[in-house]
Amino acid sequence: MLPSRLLRSTVNAAEISFFSRLSSQWWDERGEFAFLHQMNPVRMQFIRQKLLETACDEDETVSQNILKGLQVLDVGCGGGLLSESLARLGARTVGIDASEPNIEIAKHHASTDSRLSENLSYMHTSAESLLSQSRRYDVVCSMEVLEHVDNPALFLSTCAQLLKPSGHLFLSTISRTPLAYFLTIMMAENVLRRVAPGTHTYSKFIKPSELVEFFQSYGSCPWIAPSAAQPTRTEAEVRGIVYNPLSSSWNLAPRDAWAATECNYMFWVRKPAE
Amino acid sequence: MEVWDGISDARIHFSASDIGLDENTQGMSRITENINLQRGLLRYLSTMPDLHLIDKTKMTSIVREHEDAGGWPLVHLDNSKILRARLLIGADGFNSPVRKYAQIPSYGWSYDTQAIVATMFHSPRGPLQRPNTTAYQRFLPTGPIAFLPISPTASSLVWSIRPHIATAIMASSLSVLARMINAAYRLPHDSLQYLYNRILEHQNAGTPISVDEVIEEVEFRERAHGIDTTSAYSSSHTMENTVENQGVPPADSEMLPPLVTSIQPGTVASFPLRFNHTETYIGEGRGSRTVLVGDAAHTVHPLAGQGLNLGLADAECLARVINNAVLSGSDIGTHASLLPYTQERYFQNHKMMSVFDKLHKLYTTSFGPIVQARSMGLEVLNEFDTVKAAIMLNAGSQPRQNEASLRSTVFNLAGSALETASGVKKAADLTRGAVGSMVMNGIQQWMKTSRPGQSS
Ligand SMILES: Cc1cc2nc3c(=O)[nH]c(=O)nc-3n(C[C@H](O)[C@H](O)[C@H](O)COP(=O)(O)OP(=O)(O)OC[C@H]3O[C@@H](n4cnc5c(N)ncnc54)[C@H](O)[C@@H]3O)c2cc1C
Numbered sequence: 001m002l003p004s005r006l007l008r009s010t011v012n013a014a015e016i017s018f019f020s021r022l023s024s025q026w027w028d029e030r031g032e033f034a035f036l037h038q039m040n041p042v043r044m045q046f047i048r049q050k051l052l053e054t055a056c057d058e059d060e061t062v063s064q065n066i067l068k069g070l071q072v073l074d075v076g077c078g079g080g081l082l083s084e085s086l087a088r089l090g091a092r093t094v095g096i097d098a099s100e101p102n103i104e105i106a107k108h109h110a111s112t113d114s115r116l117s118e119n120l121s122y123m124h125t126s127a128e129s130l131l132s133q134s135r136r137y138d139v140v141c142s143m144e145v146l147e148h149v150d151n152p153a154l155f156l157s158t159c160a161q162l163l164k165p166s167g168h169l170f171l172s173t174i175s176r177t178p179l180a181y182f183l184t185i186m187m188a189e190n191v192l193r194r195v196a197p198g199t200h201t202y203s204k205f206i207k208p209s210e211l212v213e214f215f216q217s218y219g220s221c222p223w224i225a226p227s228a229a230q231p232t233r234t235e236a237e238v239r240g241i242v243y244n245p246l247s248s249s250w251n252l253a254p255r256d257a258w259a260a261t262e263c264n265y266m267f268w269v270r271k272p273a274e
Numbered sequence: 275m276e277v278w279d280g281i282s283d284a285r286i287h288f289s290a291s292d293i294g295l296d297e298n299t300q301g302m303s304r305i306t307e308n309i310n311l312q313r314g315l316l317r318y319l320s321t322m323p324d325l326h327l328i329d330k331t332k333m334t335s336i337v338r339e340h341e342d343a344g345g346w347p348l349v350h351l352d353n354s355k356i357l358r359a360r361l362l363i364g365a366d367g368f369n370s371p372v373r374k375y376a377q378i379p380s381y382g383w384s385y386d387t388q389a390i391v392a393t394m395f396h397s398p399r400g401p402l403q404r405p406n407t408t409a410y411q412r413f414l415p416t417g418p419i420a421f422l423p424i425s426p427t428a429s430s431l432v433w434s435i436r437p438h439i440a441t442a443i444m445a446s447s448l449s450v451l452a453r454m455i456n457a458a459y460r461l462p463h464d465s466l467q468y469l470y471n472r473i474l475e476h477q478n479a480g481t482p483i484s485v486d487e488v489i490e491e492v493e494f495r496e497r498a499h500g501i502d503t504t505s506a507y508s509s510s511h512t513m514e515n516t517v518e519n520q521g522v523p524p525a526d527s528e529m530l531p532p533l534v535t536s537i538q539p540g541t542v543a544s545f546p547l548r549f550n551h552t553e554t555y556i557g558e559g560r561g562s563r564t565v566l567v568g569d570a571a572h573t574v575h576p577l578a579g580q581g582l583n584l585g586l587a588d589a590e591c592l593a594r595v596i597n598n599a600v601l602s603g604s605d606i607g608t609h610a611s612l613l614p615y616t617q618e619r620y621f622q623n624h625k626m627m628s629v630f631d632k633l634h635k636l637y638t639t640s641f642g643p644i645v646q647a648r649s650m651g652l653e654v655l656n657e658f659d660t661v662k663a664a665i666m667l668n669a670g671s672q673p674r675q676n677e678a679s680l681r682s683t684v685f686n687l688a689g690s691a692l693e694t695a696s697g698v699k700k701a702a703d704l705t706r707g708a709v710g711s712m713v714m715n716g717i718q719q720w721m722k723t724s725r726p727g728q729s730s
């Protein structure tokens with residue numbers, strides 16, 4: 001159980017009203033959230049790859065539809081960009097968001113695509129309040145949310161507790177580096193105006209090493225062995241995602257590519273089996 | 275493939291061995307009749323249980339669904355069914371209703387040229403000759419005429435010519451057409467022009483020209499030009515020329531296609547030629563969830579016989595892009611899912627299309643310096659095997675071995691060789707001054723000023 005002083009909310013009211021104001025824009029591919037639309041296939045690629053890889057390691061009978069039938073939670077789902085993709089690949093998907101207008105938009109958009117109805121549901125709630133329910137998930141995803149929450153440690157441990165044993169946690173966020181500041185705040189928000197000014201706060205950015213450290217000291221049984229400098233391939237993985245302006249697409253950087261995790265990156269960690 | 279200039283007779287010979295393919299077993303291109311291609315495709319589709327083919331049905335209209343319901347395209351069929359399309363692929367040809375629905379602007383021009391197509395019968399090649407596997411293309415100032423082998427005794431015609439001449443020839447008998455095809459491969463351009471005028475006169479008088487008159491005129495012209503009756507350039511003895519009494523073929527016989535003896539009835543048709551390219555292949559906004567392939571997106575001059583090939587390459591790419599989108603759980607109707615398709619195909623198509631367009635413009639002129647330069651271009655090109663290989667690769671040939679590396683080295687060559695005044699400049703650069711810079715400037719000036727529609 002968490003110490004009571006940590007039992008606060010991770011929801012930052014200013015952040016939520018900011019995203020609520022932009023809610024009508026979620027499905028405009030050329031609008032405010034164009035970058036998220038472009039990033040989505042890469043996130044899905046990483047999620048599928050990692051699940052396939054661990055399944056192969058464990059010698060399960062691996063099928064291409066690795067997501068099919070898995071219980072998946074998408075925390076901070078926004079308009080449901082990732083949730084829809086997960087559901088389309090057969091995952092039993094629950095999307096939650098702290099902003100009610102976002103959830104309304106997500107529900108409405110999913111209702112226009114009849115293929116989604118059986119696998120996808122949305123709830124306006126915070127991750128913390130799901131803890132009181134008994135349902136736990138095979139996969140928890142939270143994309144581009146960590147940099148917007150209050151008390152990220154609490155947020156991470158909430159996500160961790162929502163996982164079944166051997167479950168997978170996937171995050172994507174932005175590192176706290178001068179490069180990240182330059183690209184995501186200076187250029188994207190202030191110079192190019194690709195993203196609404198105020199979308200990001202530099203001090204909230206989290207470095208990959210900080211995520212690794214968090215899971216090295218997490219709980220009674222750490223998810224990543226504390227001694228090693230780098231997590232092993234079966235414990236956790238950090239992968240940069242880099243934008244190619246020529247093809248206006250994002251790509252997953254090769255493992256250990258130099259400086260690739262200096263800005264946007266994906267993080268995967270696996271909960272130990274009990 | 276034999277290609278030559280209708281005015282200067284400068285020639286270029288392409289062969290499969292130029293790009294490392296075996297002449298006999300592989301060849302550089304294959305000619306497939308549409309009906310066989312369609313039959314094969316239908317057979318393949320029938321092996322796919324999830325595919326639902328609705329045939330003998332017309333699309334009557336496309337309506338955009340209400341925004342709140344998703345704004346997907348609703349395809350109304352003449353069997354009163356309505357299909358709601360996650361992605362509507364416009365493979366619906368030049369007049370594409372899908373393109374209109376998507377409001378995708380298209381720009382282009384018509385060539386003031388009509389193409390006559392037909393299936394031609396001829397005698398088989400003799401035992402001392404190559405089999406009927408060579409394509410022949412002669413670039414006349416009225417447009418190119420192409421002879422594409424199908425079987426030992428049948429070949430396909432694509433003859434681009436001014437619309438009024440096409441109409442007059444089409445109005446005459448099939449035997450007139452056969453005679454005129456033979457003449458178009460053999461007589462000098464001014465004689466052809468004379469023959470066209472005779473045909474037009476008859477047309478205007480309301481009595482189509484008789485085949486006897488055509489034969490008479492052709493014989494007269496051949497005598498006037500001193501064409502020996504034993505030469506392959508003579509067409510007056512056409513009909514008696516069977517394998518048995520052919521004997522030793524004339525020395526120049528393989529410079530020309532075999533003499534056409536008759537035209538298969540019901541195969542003659544004609545089409546206006548145009549150049550068209552849309553601004554994009556993906557519908558957006560009110561036209562979202564649409565994508566264009568094939569002639570709906572681009573129409574080219576058929577002088578290189580590439581229209582369908584460009585469309586097939588589109589289809590291959592689109593299928594791959596959709597497959598990737600499905601693998602990542604994406605909605606295949608979205609712009610982001612389809613973007614890689616336009617990125618891969620648009621520039622590629624545009625590059626090829628401009629090559630064909632420029633070739634057409636370059637060859638439909640009899641303006642002296644240009645004829646001189648382009649002939650030199652052809653003759654110089656003939657010597658440069660890599661450049662030739664490049665042209666052939668772009669004209670649909672696929673070397674099977676080592677394809678990737680050949681393509682990459684050769685594609686750029688082709689681009690630069692053909693994009694500037696169709697190889698003339700390249701060839702000139704290569705030979706350093708073989709074509710005077712004055713001529714080059716003249717050509718470039720002319721290429722710049724020749725406007726859509728004024729291609730002669
Ligand atoms: C004279 C000439 C010679 C050519 N020679 C060659 C050659 O040698 N080699 C080569 O590669 N290419 C050649 N081409 C080009 C080639 O024919 C085209 O590029 C090719 O047919 C384009 O295919 P497509 O499927 O995009 O369009 P199309 O072949 O035009 O097919 C469009 C289809 O959509 C259907 N359609 C349209 N509207 C509706 C509706 N409302 N409801 C239902 N169905 C509809 C039509 O019935 C048609 O079947 C030539 C073209 C011409 C004009």
Ligand SMILES: C[S@@+](CC[C@H](N)C(=O)[O-])C[C@H]1O[C@@H](n2cnc3c(N)ncnc32)[C@H](O)[C@@H]1O
Binds near residue numbers: 126
């Ligand atoms: C940048 S958006 C990312 C949306 C979505 N995950 C995607 O990538 O497409 C961040 C989202 O997180 C939500 N959010 C922020 N803090 C949250 C919290 N503590 N709990 C749940 N949702 C939160 C916001 O409302 C917003 O929709």
